[in-house]
Amino acid sequence: MRALLRLLAFMRPYWWGTLVSIVLIFVLTTFRLGPAWFTKLIIDEAVPQRDVPLALWFIAGLLGIALLTNGLNALELYLEQWVGQRVIFDLRGTLYDHLQSQSMSFYDAHQTGQLMSRVTNDVNQVQFFLTQGLARLVNTFVTIGINVAIMAYLDPLLTAVAMLATPLVIYFQKRLARLMNLYRVMFQRQADMAVVIQENVAGIKLVKAFNREPYEAGRFDDVNWDIREKRMATTLSRSATDAGQEFVTYLSAIFIIGLGGWRVMEGAITIGSLAAFYSYVLAMWAPVRWLSFINSFAQQAMAAGERIFEILDTPLDVAEKPNAVALPRLQGRIELDHVSFAYGSNPPLLRDVSFVAEPGQTVALVGRSGSGKTTTVNLIPRFYDPDEGRIMVDGHDVRDVTLRSLRDQIALVIQETFLFGASVKDNIRYGRLDATDEAIVTAAKQAYAHEFITQLHDGYDSWTGEGGVLLSRGQRQRIALARAILKDPCILILDEATSDVDTETEVLIQRALEKIIQGRTTFVIAHRLSTIRHAGQILVLNHGRIVERGTHAELLAAGGHYRQLYDAQFAGQEVAQAQIDRLAAIAG
Numbered sequence: 001m002r003a004l005l006r007l008l009a010f011m012r013p014y015w016w017g018t019l020v021s022i023v024l025i026f027v028l029t030t031f032r033l034g035p036a037w038f039t040k041l042i043i044d045e046a047v048p049q050r051d052v053p054l055a056l057w058f059i060a061g062l063l064g065i066a067l068l069t070n071g072l073n074a075l076e077l078y079l080e081q082w083v084g085q086r087v088i089f090d091l092r093g094t095l096y097d098h099l100q101s102q103s104m105s106f107y108d109a110h111q112t113g114q115l116m117s118r119v120t121n122d123v124n125q126v127q128f129f130l131t132q133g134l135a136r137l138v139n140t141f142v143t144i145g146i147n148v149a150i151m152a153y154l155d156p157l158l159t160a161v162a163m164l165a166t167p168l169v170i171y172f173q174k175r176l177a178r179l180m181n182l183y184r185v186m187f188q189r190q191a192d193m194a195v196v197i198q199e200n201v202a203g204i205k206l207v208k209a210f211n212r213e214p215y216e217a218g219r220f221d222d223v224n225w226d227i228r229e230k231r232m233a234t235t236l237s238r239s240a241t242d243a244g245q246e247f248v249t250y251l252s253a254i255f256i257i258g259l260g261g262w263r264v265m266e267g268a269i270t271i272g273s274l275a276a277f278y279s280y281v282l283a284m285w286a287p288v289r290w291l292s293f294i295n296s297f298a299q300q301a302m303a304a305g306e307r308i309f310e311i312l313d314t315p316l317d318v319a320e321k322p323n324a325v326a327l328p329r330l331q332g333r334i335e336l337d338h339v340s341f342a343y344g345s346n347p348p349l350l351r352d353v354s355f356v357a358e359p360g361q362t363v364a365l366v367g368r369s370g371s372g373k374t375t376t377v378n379l380i381p382r383f384y385d386p387d388e389g390r391i392m393v394d395g396h397d398v399r400d401v402t403l404r405s406l407r408d409q410i411a412l413v414i415q416e417t418f419l420f421g422a423s424v425k426d427n428i429r430y431g432r433l434d435a436t437d438e439a440i441v442t443a444a445k446q447a448y449a450h451e452f453i454t455q456l457h458d459g460y461d462s463w464t465g466e467g468g469v470l471l472s473r474g475q476r477q478r479i480a481l482a483r484a485i486l487k488d489p490c491i492l493i494l495d496e497a498t499s500d501v502d503t504e505t506e507v508l509i510q511r512a513l514e515k516i517i518q519g520r521t522t523f524v525i526a527h528r529l530s531t532i533r534h535a536g537q538i539l540v541l542n543h544g545r546i547v548e549r550g551t552h553a554e555l556l557a558a559g560g561h562y563r564q565l566y567d568a569q570f571a572g573q574e575v576a577q578a579q580i581d582r583l584a585a586i587a588g
């Protein structure tokens with residue numbers, strides 16, 4: 001019920017539209033009383049007096065009312081849709097904004113399909129109630145109220161009898177409230193379905209390689225069937241209610257005919273009055289039939305509303321302080337001061353990590369897979385906040401500055417390069433939306449991407465495919481580099497940005513990097529010795545602690561962890577490195 005009230009609060013900006021709608025409903029309902037009254041007049045006055053002109057006048061009146069009613073009805077329907085669609089637009093927008101502002105931990109915990117389903121499916125479920133249900137609900141009560149009033153005027157006794165069906169109708173409607181639980185499950189299953197589809201499409205290569213199409217189809221069938229069952233159950237429930245209600249109201253109408261006939265014979269009312277009364281009884285019960293629909297729309301809106309507000313009520317993990325200041329252009333001094341961090345309620349991952357990166361320095365992070373390298377650099381743009389300690393940029397605690405001004409100065413290139421399904425040009429421009437085409441080409445040249453881009457079918461306008469699937473990994477990485485260069489950040493984070501590319505591409509990327517890192521504080525995480533060797537400072541991480549720090553030469557000489565890593569991972573690369581250097585020399 002609370003969810004419903006909160007949904008209604010979204011209508012507040014459009015209260016005038018709702019008000020006009022309600023006024024129109026009143027007017028319409030009153031007008032709809034007209035035909036039956038004119039019928040009464042024709043039967044009771046024109047027919048006994050054989051007054052043809054009078055009858056024609058009444059018929060003209062009927063026609064006039066019909067025209068007016070239909071016109072106003074169209075207006076009212078338009079208005080109710082207009083308000084409803086605006087509310088849905090606002091709701092969807094609010095939800096989307098909220099999703100975007102959510103922290104990384106939120107995305108770690110939620111599946112893409114689940115989130116998509118809330119913005120699309122759940123909002124749509126609310127739509128029925130807001131655009132149709134609400135106006136109908138008002139309409140129903142207004143219609144019943146006005147019809148009962150005029151019936152009471154015609155014959156209070158018959159009215160009392162007709163109203164006997166009311167408690168039964170209420171009983172039936174109360175039963176329908178149980179639907180909400182079914183809807184809850186159904187919407188959850190619809191979200192599950194979105195998850196299955198999303199995972200299947202995203203992992204299609206794997207699905208095919210492992211011949212898991214039938215298995216995936218089975219997963220889909222399960223939820224698909226479940227949704228069908230829930231839908232059937234809700235529909236059956238509603239139909240049963242409808243049938244019961246229909247019968248009860250039908251009984252009430254039969255009663256009126258019988259009892260009304262007797263009242264006419266008694267001389268208590270005229271035949272015309274009975275005819276009119278009968279019409280009003282039917283008119284009164286007609287909208288009651290909508291009640292089950294409105295009721296089920298309301299249950300749907302409540303179940304979906306709960307799901308929507310669940311997201312809207314999720315507090316931000318990484319939130320900006322109300323008095324956060326905008327960072328000026330940074331020098332680039334980064335300090336991690338006794339930082340400890342754990343993902344959610346997991347055991348601590350980073351423990352007491354402290355280091356200083358001087359402006360323009362290159363800091364390499366090395367360590368086994370899972371030692372916390374990525375986690376460490378993720379703290380700098382505040383993808384997560386440390387549990388203990390602080391992170392300072394040019395002496396500002398990152399928690400005291402606006403997220404925008406912080407992230408504006410950081411560019412990130414990661415191993416799993418993501419490109420948008422757009423042109424190469426637009427993907428590079430993502431680094432700075434107002435960049436000119438010339439600036440884009442310059443950035444691409446610096447990233448050694450220009451040459452291959454111009455050889456693509458449509459050059460800079462070539463489509464990269466979703467996530468960049470139409471390009472090779474090395475190409476994608478160079479586009480990502482160009483994107484970062486265009487941003488012209490003061491802090492550059494390269495998280496395995498050169499992994500898994502062929503030697504030739506690596507030469508190019510390496511040369512690009514050498515230029516790009518000039519004048520920027522750079523964090524590199526790399527499996528390749530080449531990138532690490534010249535770093536101003538190497539931090540060796542082991543189980544989330546910095547176990548060694550120094551330059552390449554110092555660390556090699558120390559004969560500790562770094563030496564071990566070097567022997568295990570990098571020694572073989574020396575040979576390759578020599579080859580790379582030779583190639584580079586040839587390429588000039």
Ligand SMILES: Nc1ncnc2c1ncn2[C@@H]1O[C@H](COP(=O)(O)OP(=O)(O)O)[C@@H](O)[C@H]1O
Pocket residue numbers: 108343346349367368369370371372373374375376
């Ligand atoms: N989003 C996350 N939620 C929970 N645990 C995570 C998350 N990301 C990484 N981890 C865990 O944290 C550890 C360190 O990960 P990471 O920093 O990516 O290591 P590295 O980059 O050094 O290989 C790993 O054991 C990994 O399982």
Ligand SMILES: [Mg+2]
Pocket residue numbers: 373374375495
């Ligand atoms: Mg990593």
